[in-house]
Amino acid sequence: MTHIFDTIFIIGGGLIGASMALASQAKRAANTVILTDKDSDVRAQLRDLKIGDEVYGFDDAKQNIGRADLVVLAVPSGAMVKALSDFLPHLKLGCLVSDVGSIKENIITGILPILPKGVEFIGGHPIAGTEKSGPAAGFASLFENRWCILTPQDETSNHAKCLKKFWQCLGSEVAFMDAKRHDLVLATTSHLPHLIAYALVGTATDMETVTRNEVVKYSAGGFRDFTRIAASDPVMWRDVFLGNRDAVLDVLGRYIEDLTALKKSIRWGDGEHLLKEFTKTRNIRERIIDAGQDSSAPNFGRDQKESDSEA
């Protein structure tokens, strides 16, 4: 089997960068996987964990990035332009640059003007991740059965086809999408959920009438689910909200309207409206499970091991 790219160069060795390196090696999507990270601790971890074929600090990275057919920016959205601009004079003519950021238009707008002639950029976003951060959190199957959205300007270009094949090789299903549409869809399915989880965990831990100890003890009533999402990387998420402001404010405005309507129903004892709203939300979960995007096990199966051994 021929590799999809001979040499790929990943800038940023966190959860996503490390997982891409592991997946590329496991699936033989590339002949050589090179990683760089500005943090020497991260580089040391990458080497210890044998993630990637070569791991370089900044100076050596500059010397070697010219070997890459695909350069992937795997840093927080707000750091993409800076991370790439340091390497611009050293890119190979004809190479492809991509990224894994959770927002697309803002990143594309930042990168296109600085791109050298003969180098193409295609935005990418694997809809995959966990609440953990850092190289040790990476694993090769992270992208399996998950969607990866690509936002090429020309969906029929060779680079677009190659990048699609690359992500398919890593186990993902690939969708081409307009960058602006991506930002609106993801504001709904990802950015807003994270914002309201951060807000809830903040509210609960700041209550002066309920102790943190009580919040922890009785978290199995629903709260614990939100703490997982609210444990996600703070810098990454700050950058998402700053970079996708308009779409997030749009869906957040609608959400606050809907929540306020529920509040009004509670205040006025309108059980019919509550029942109607709570009933219509059940069906979407079945569709998500049918689409292979979540586990059908009760409580995500997380308490199942206990029950298996106890029942």
Added chain:
Amino acid sequence: MTHIFDTIFIIGGGLIGASMALASQAKRAANTVILTDKDSDVRAQLRDLKIGDEVYGFDDAKQNIGRADLVVLAVPSGAMVKALSDFLPHLKLGCLVSDVGSIKENIITGILPILPKGVEFIGGHPIAGTEKSGPAAGFASLFENRWCILTPQDETSNHAKCLKKFWQCLGSEVAFMDAKRHDLVLATTSHLPHLIAYALVGTATDMETVTRNEVVKYSAGGFRDFTRIAASDPVMWRDVFLGNRDAVLDVLGRYIEDLTALKKSIRWGDGEHLLKEFTKTRNIRERIIDAGQDSSAPNFGRDQKESDSEA
């Protein structure tokens, strides 16, 4: 080993009632477990699944409830008073009545005035459950390592001690709490999380600019977590919000304030405030995991099986 109660009688054979019956049998917390449910389909399922020693329709239940030392109301909060009142003349003198409702003050206020002399009521609430409903969703280990809150008027009474032992026997840790305090604490750790999950899933599925198909496909970005909670029993949750109105409106008001502050930070590009808020929420998850109330596995471990086989 002596049983904690000789005969227990559970009214309502849904997820919680069925799990209590299974756990009581598995742990030998009772000599005889009797179940009744007003729905003949539920009764048939209970019999098929061999849940409980005896399963009765209404008329036979009336004949047999007088054998019970403990009667447990396991129906939605709004149906508790009605469910009990049908059986009032048939209760054994000296028996204990309890419940498993997610709200306490409202239920206690409804039940105390109708209780016959010589029968005691102690409110109970196991902080355990799943998004599934019905007898087939029940399992014996549901209450293992979960807290159960009891709200006795006299914590030193024999009935309070017995009920505590009973829940401990089912695997729970037991806390005594004032009913009003219970309602405020649970409004924070359970009722508000459910309300905002219902609201989010409602908002996302009602967007005219984002299709349901897109919401389903890209749900792994965070949304899928909320659909689990929003798949919970609609009648049960309607009753919770109607029955715990003041506490829910209080914490919901605070939550909307906090969310609005985040909205303002996004609008004005205040990255410092966002970063501060997103950082302080990380620690609480570690405490929840340390307390044994959630899994430390990434994504609750639900994608782990795939990764184990693929990595």
